[in-house]
Amino acid sequence: MRVALFITCVNDTLFPGTGQAVVKLLRRLGCEVDFPRAQTCCGQMHVNTGYPGEGTRLARRFVDVFAGYDAVVAPSGSCAAMVREQYPRLARAASAASLAGPPGGAASGRERASGRERASGWETAFEREVAEVAPKVHDLSEFLVDVLGVTDVGAYFPHRVTYHPTCHSLRGLHLGDRPARLLREVRGLELVPLSGAEECCGFGGTFAVKNPAVSAAMCADKVHNVMATGAEVLCAADNSCLMHIGGTLGRQRSGVRVVHLAEILAATEEDTPFPAGEATGGRAGGAR
Amino acid sequence: MSGTFLGMPAFPGNAAAAVHDSQLRFNLRKATRTIRGKRAAVVGELPDWEELRAAGKAIKDHTLRNLDRHLLRLEEAVTRAGGRVHWAADAAEANRIVAELVEATGETEVVKVKSMATQEIGLNEALAERGITAYETDLAELIVQLGDDLPSHILVPAIHRNRSEIREIFREKMGQWGRAAPGDLTDDPRALAEAARLHLRERFLSSKVAISGANFMIAETGTLVVLESEGNGRMCLTLPETLISVVGIEKLLPRWQDLEVFLQLLPRSSTGERMNPYTSTWTGAAEGQEFHLVLLDNGRTDVLADEVGRQALRCIRCSACLNVCPVYERVGGHAYGSVYPGPIGAILTPQLHGMTRATPASHGRGISELDASLPYASSLCGACFEACPVAIDIPEVLVHLRAKAPHPRSERLAMRAAGWVFDRPVRLARTQRLGGRLRRFVPGRLPGPGAAWTDTRDVPDIPAESFRDWWDRTEGGTR
Known part of the structure; x- marks a missing residue:
């Protein structure tokens, strides 16, 4: 199966190890992994902060780049949810604007003149492309469980781990217990339940800096619950949320490490074992 | 109102x-x-x-x-x-x-x-x-x-x-x-x-x-x-x-x-x-x-005219969205400055008041600073939508209203700059390499708007090499 990796801009820039883990894991499971170099960002930050113009431009880039693949895998529930949930809305809005003509229209004059935005019925080319590409975009655990049909991915990770289901993977993609099913099959791993797991950690993209006091108060409760588990590692399917929780854990010198789900699933017996008792909230280096 | x-x-x-x-x-x-x-x-x-x-x-x-x-x-x-x-x-x-x-x-x-x-x-x-x-x-x-x-x-x-x-x-x-x-x-x-x-x-x-x-x-x-x-x-x-x-x-x-x-x-x-x-x-x-x-x-009737925002009028004032909202739980209702607090208030209040920006024609009167800030009073976690008995997609309306709200100039510039970087992969790669070179100089506490992050959280370590550079250098990890 030819799979495209949608790395996401946050992972590409700040957490390359997560991307490397996805590549290693998918190859181990027999997938041919391609990394389309023209990809940049899904546009979520722009759209969710109130800049749908820029967001729509990035969405057009995304569907151009990822058209033609059997599946697109992203190590981020949030970015996958953006494509699946919000792209159809952006495409509808762009079509409505182009049909409405110049005043207030989002499509540029050049695009209209080129005929690219000409509607066939009520649907434009952009809407059709989104309808084709969006359903093929999967979060990693969804792809593993639903598309490849595996839960035992041959991983080894001898640590006490707790899992935080990020909001967009939980309520956007409805990942349910897929991540937990994958984690339970990891040899050596002890999965401990997190109380208040379904509550938001307070990241929320630009919310973290637009409402820093509330964001920090929400994270304080999350961190309190994480510490109460006695876990060595906090795992999630989104590095942006982990950056926020991990940044707080680090500031508090908690000793709890944050590790992306992909890095746990990619780890095997051959990997350098995790340095025991190393107090850091920074990024995990030993998981690959 | x-x-x-x-x-x-x-x-x-x-x-x-x-x-x-x-x-x-x-x-x-x-x-x-x-x-x-x-x-x-x-x-x-x-x-x-x-x-x-x-x-x-x-x-x-x-x-x-x-x-x-x-x-x-x-x-x-x-x-x-x-x-x-x-x-x-x-x-x-x-x-x-x-x-x-x-x-x-x-x-x-x-x-x-x-x-x-x-x-x-x-x-x-x-x-x-x-x-x-x-x-x-x-x-x-x-x-x-x-x-x-x-x-x-x-x-x-x-x-x-x-x-x-x-x-x-x-x-x-x-x-x-x-x-x-x-x-x-x-x-x-x-x-x-x-x-x-x-x-x-x-x-x-x-x-x-x-x-x-x-x-x-x-x-x-x-x-x-x-x-x-x-x-x-x-x-x-x-x-x-x-x-x-x-x-x-x-x-x-x-x-x-x-x-x-x-x-x-x-x-x-x-x-x-x-x-x-x-x-x-x-x-x-x-x-x-x-x-x-x-x-x-x-x-x-103005809210009714907005195809996305009108779903707020389905509200039956049950408060389920307030009770599940992690933001409401931490700040209470007064912070919203309206009789309709919480997630539903964040989409209802500014819409009832009108999301119109200040224009010369309106003699500078437009959306208040408080109303403009309400659509941002959410981490978009989606708990409200899940609890709503009439399925108001509150996160969808919040995002819709954010696009209508006036934005600070510094934010507009930052978003435009980010859009410019993301518009070409080569620009993104160059920005990442610049970040990689400067990684040693990032202070633990950032000045200005960055302090909103570093007051309570550590800055993540910036890697020396981005994923795309790693992919290029190792031909996707095969070399």
Whole structure:
């Protein structure tokens, strides 16, 4: 199966190890992994902060780049949810604007003149492309469980781990217990339940800096619950949320490490074992 | 809409002050978690909850699409049953109509059933200006009124208070408004309720005019419906000689039969009860009673014109979204600066006020700083949408309103710069390499806007090499 990796801009820039883990894991499971170099960002930050113009431009880039693949895998529930949930809305809005003509229209004059935005019925080319590409975009655990049909991915990770289901993977993609099913099959791993797991950690993209006091108060409760588990590692399917929780854990010198789900699933017996008792909230280096 | 807490600064400032109020956070945490648990239990026991939710949404959407027709049917039915219908375009007109109706009775005191619409238009304050005193009779509204306070929750307006604070308010203030609280009042809930009962009973028996809102209006029959838990509303609805109901035009349901859906959805979502304790319905004027219905627009038809934002008009004011909201739980209702707090308030308040930017034509008047900040008062976690009994996609509307809100100049520039970088992969790669070279120089505490991150969190380590550079260098890890 030819799979495209949608790395996401946050992972590409700040957490390359997560991307490397996805590549290693998918190859181990027999997938041919391609990394389309023209990809940049899904546009979520722009759209969710109130800049749908820029967001729509990035969405057009995304569907151009990822058209033609059997599946697109992203190590981020949030970015996958953006494509699946919000792209159809952006495409509808762009079509409505182009049909409405110049005043207030989002499509540029050049695009209209080129005929690219000409509607066939009520649907434009952009809407059709989104309808084709969006359903093929999967979060990693969804792809593993639903598309490849595996839960035992041959991983080894001898640590006490707790899992935080990020909001967009939980309520956007409805990942349910897929991540937990994958984690339970990891040899050596002890999965401990997190109380208040379904509550938001307070990241929320630009919310973290637009409402820093509330964001920090929400994270304080999350961190309190994480510490109460006695876990060595906090795992999630989104590095942006982990950056926020991990940044707080680090500031508090908690000793709890944050590790992306992909890095746990990619780890095997051959990997350098995790340095025991190393107090850091920074990024995990030993998981690959 | 004049029901805004005037002069309040934007949400982030209010919220920052509120999260440091440990008593407030304790009260809210305890109260929201209790209601949340009750709601989850009674919703979970219904196998057809999702079907009920879909039905509620469909009935409301149908009504809103045909609102003009159904409103005229309602007017006809109410008039036929002996009531009088008044149409109010905005808060000022509604307040004037109500004040004139009260003045025509010669009374200077009115009792009130708990009502969001009259809070929204600032009716009590408008009546006070004309020498009419309005007495709140809902227990929680009474606490708020006696405490010279503002409501902080739709269903539980005094949720920010605990019982010892309530005892103090009753002891100090009850006597100024009517029958005083007993001198030996304790903070036992039964003692507090008894003090309120005695205080209010005198009021009910002496009042000639009552003012209410309504949870639902039935177009087919002209019936109004009020759901409450105390029976105080029923006292107001039945004892006085004149009843005036102020109701938002979106509270309509086409048929009597439609109530079946909402009488299941509302109690389970709001108080976490299977059945509502006191459900009062009335059609027109009872014998010997005068009945007036004031239909309130106050921005609603403008909201209806917005294809994405209009779903906010489906709201049945159950407060489920407040009780599950992690932001509301930490900051309380006052930070939202409106009678509609929480997630629904964040999409309803700015829309009712109008999301219009300040323009020369509007003489610089436009959306207030507070209203512009409300669509951002959410981490977009989606818990509200999941809990909403009429499936209002609150995150979708929040994002939609963020696009309409005015943005700070520095943010516009930053977003444009980010858009420029993401527009070409080569620009992204160069930016990443620059970050990689500067990684050693990133301080633990960032200055300026970066401090919003580093005040409580460490900065992530910037890697020496981005993923795309690693891919290129190693040919996808094969070399």
